[in-house]
Amino acid sequence: MSEAKNKTLLSVDSLEVSFFTYAGEVKAVRGISYELEEGEVMGIVGESGSGKSVSSYGLMGIIPEPGKIVSGSIQFDGKEITKLAEKEMQKIRGKDVSMIFQDPMTSLNPVYTVGNQIDESLRKHTDLNKQQRKDRIIELFTLVGINQPEKRMNQYPHEFSGGMRQRVMIAMALACNPKLLIADEPTTALDVTIQAQIVELMKELKDKINMSIIFITHDLGVVSEICDKVAVMYAGNIIERGSxxxxxxxxxxxxxxxxxxxxxxxxxxxxxxxxxIEGSPVDLINPPKGCAFAPRCENCMKICLTEKPPVCHVGENHESVCWLNVKEEFEKESGK
Structure with a gap:
């Protein structure tokens, strides 16, 4: 493996994000930690409401009100970004860290052409002149497989199909050659043929510019196609991670x-x-004292209801947060 791939690009340590609502504090992300190397693809999977998207909004500094980062650290390219002012974050957001949002129809502005929306990012983060920016947009559209780029860049979002709008979003995210791309369920609501094309495109682009990717999804099939490692989230925690x-x-x-x-x-x-999986996700205003998955787990033990399970190393770079792993290890050591 090359030296560049060994460099840690992103380090998240004990990140907690809460939403302070009239009903109480919703603890959406409850102390997650992980690292991502240059050129690496990490999948974050889990049910809706598990904290996948909210954790990524924390990386971008765009957690919507009334949410905020309560504690924890996010080191990006050696710089702590949780303490940065909005002006400083704007220099990173869109340039070094970009995001493909879940629904391109609501993420693209309907009253501006798609070319104009990509041009805005290039104007802000590069020194390119008008013609160079136009050439870059044509290059990006060609890269993501949009035909007739000169014509299409002057069209509006409603003139594109769902798959094409998603390609526009990818082109926009890649405009400034980011070091980290966060893809928030980029293949949701697309048919399987378009899904396969989008995944293949992202794999090619990752190899071309040695870009790191965080791929957020609930589709394990897509994860197996593109990711190097996976973090499984439940009730705001990473409960298992590994290759x-x-x-x-x-x-x-x-x-x-x-x-x-x-x-x-x-x-x-x-x-x-x-x-x-029987049952429903837990209430994050009043999360359980013990393991959050205990009420739905068919192997639930008494300790699971009262004590939080520790992180167990169950293999090389493979971790699981479960009392069953502790029990298994104890039985191995005692020779049972």
């Missing part, structure tokens, strides 16, 4: 196993039923 092989072939947390069981398999018997 693709670790997560798919040797999952250690009951929630991860449940996610995998709920995905259809190509080699499954015709009559094999999908197994859903």
């Amino acid at each position: 693709i092989d670790d997560i798919f072939y040797n999952p250690k947390h009951p929630y991860t196993k449940g996610l995998l069981k709920s995905v259809p398999k190509l080699n499954a018997d015709d009559h094999e039923r999908l197994v859903p």
Whole structure:
């Protein structure tokens, strides 16, 4: 592996994000930690409401009101960004860190042409003149597979299909060659053919400019295609993380196993039923004292309800937060 790939680009330590509502403090992200190297792709998976998108908004400094970072550290390229003023964040946002939002129709401004919206980012973050910016937009549209770029850049978002709008969003995110791209469910609501094209495009672009990617999704199939490692989130915590092989072939947390069981398999018997995860996600205004997944876990023990489980190292660069792993390790050591 090259030296560049070994360099840590992003380091998140004990990040907590809360929303202060009239009903109480919603603890959306409850102390997550991870690292991302240059040129690496990390998938963040989990159900809706698990804190995937909110954690990424923290990286961009765009947590909507009434939310805010309560504690923790985000080091990007050696710089602590949680304490930066908005003016300083604007220099990083869109240039060094870019984001593809979940719904391109609501993320693109309907009253401006798509070319104008990409041009805005280039004007702010580069020294290119008008003609150079136009050439760059044509280059980006060609890169993401949009035909007739000179004509299309003068069109409005409603004149594009869903897949094409998503390509525009990717072009916009890549305009200034960011070091980190955050893709928030970029293939949701797209048909499988377009999904495959978007994933393939991101893989190619990552290799071309050695860009790091955080890929947020609930689609484990997409994760297996593009990611180097995976973090599984539940109730604002990362409950398991490891390499693709670790997560798919040797999952250690009951929630991860449940996610995998709920995905259809190509080699499954015709009559094999999908197994859903019973129950509902926990209330993050009053999260449980013990393991957040305990009320839905078929292997729940007494300690799970009262004590938070520790982080267990279950393999090289493979961690799981579960009392079952502690029990398993204890039984191994005692020879049971």
